Amino acid sequence: MNNLFPIFIKLENLHTLIVGGGYVGLEKITAVLDNSPEATVTLVSPEIRNEIREMAEENSRITLIERKFDENDFQDKDLVIVATNDKEENRRIKEAARSLHILCNVADTPALCDFYLSSVVRKGNLKVAISTNGMSPTMAKRLKEVLNEALPENLETAMEQLKAVRDMLKGDFAYKVDELNRITSVLVKKK
Ligand SMILES: C[C@@]1(CC(=O)O)C2=NC(=C\c3[nH]c(c(CCC(=O)O)c3CC(=O)O)Cc3[nH]c(c(CC(=O)O)c3CCC(=O)O)/C=C3\N/C(=C\2)[C@@H](CCC(=O)O)[C@]3(C)CC(=O)O)/[C@H]1CCC(=O)O
Numbered sequence: 624m625n626n627l628f629p630i631f632i633k634l635e636n637l638h639t640l641i642v643g644g645g646y647v648g649l650e651k652i653t654a655v656l657d658n659s660p661e662a663t664v665t666l667v668s669p670e671i672r673n674e675i676r677e678m679a680e681e682n683s684r685i686t687l688i689e690r691k692f693d694e695n696d697f698q699d700k701d702l703v704i705v706a707t708n709d710k711e712e713n714r715r716i717k718e719a720a721r722s723l724h725i726l727c728n729v730a731d732t733p734a735l736c737d738f739y740l741s742s743v744v745r746k747g748n749l750k751v752a753i754s755t756n757g758m759s760p761t762m763a764k765r766l767k768e769v770l771n772e773a774l775p776e777n778l779e780t781a782m783e784q785l786k787a788v789r790d791m792l793k794g795d796f797a798y799k800v801d802e803l804n805r806i807t808s809v810l811v812k813k814k
């Protein structure tokens with residue numbers, strides 16, 4: 624069964640907590656900031672990799688706290704990514720997050736995740752997020768590479784033109800939808 628509901632989150636409107644500053648913590652903070660450079664992120668961990676320290680020196684929206692996780696760290700946070708190397712502690716953090724209704728990702732235990740991070744294909748304003756339902760992140764990464772090659776570079780121009788038409792179209796909603804469907808029908812016409 625694949626019951627995941629995909630959404631695109633404006634992380635700059637939220638405050639993200641990352642627990643664990645090791646290799647996976649680095650991977651997750653990089654994924655967050657690559658996609659949402661203006662996100663506010665607090666990372667708590669007794670040991671923090673140098674790459675993360677360097678990121679924090681350059682970015683005032685990143686706060687580093689050098690100690691073990693404490694439940695007070697949840698204050699004012701909207702979502703949490705848990706990436707310690709202590710499975711039991713990860714489970715406790717997840718339970719605490721649930722009781723506060725904070726959305727939680729536990730990097731080493733898919734069953735404990737409220738959401739997964741995805742592989743991301745980006746072409747200007749177009750973003751395609753890929754998930755394998757936790758089956759194979761490596762497959763997601765490879766598909767990203769395939770789609771990155773397959774999607775044409777000029778999509779941005781097409782999107783800009785369609786936005787201009789969209790902004791220009793007057794009339795009621797149904798008319799607007801019909802017009803936009805007519806103009807773009809060439810994209811799905813069988814040869
Ligand atoms: C897509 C991506 C996004 C990102 O992280 O930004 C992502 N993992 C990526 C890479 C990657 N992760 C791992 C490998 C090593 C090879 C392998 O194991 O396959 C590689 C490949 C590599 O690095 O080359 C190891 C791994 N990952 C998870 C576990 C735990 C487990 O499954 O039990 C373990 C075993 C740990 C161990 O054995 O110790 C779990 C998750 N990883 C997810 C996402 C979520 C499911 C996404 C989906 O639905 O497909 C989920 C469930 C939770 C989450 O992390 O959100 C990113 C690709 C970025 C890109 O596009 O380049």
Ligand SMILES: NC(=O)c1ccc[n+]([C@@H]2O[C@H](COP(=O)([O-])OP(=O)(O)OC[C@H]3O[C@@H](n4cnc5c(N)ncnc54)[C@H](O)[C@@H]3O)[C@@H](O)[C@H]2O)c1
Nearest residue numbers: 643644645646647648667668669670691692707708730731
């Ligand atoms: N989801 C994924 O993509 C993925 C990929 C690889 C590994 N993993 C899993 O993620 C986990 C972490 O792996 P890693 O390579 O980052 O390990 P790591 O040893 O490099 O880092 C773990 C970090 O957690 C910190 N930590 C430990 N206890 C803590 C606590 N109570 N509060 C806050 N921080 C704490 C440590 O100081 C360290 O910085 C492992 O269980 C691994 O199997 C997940």
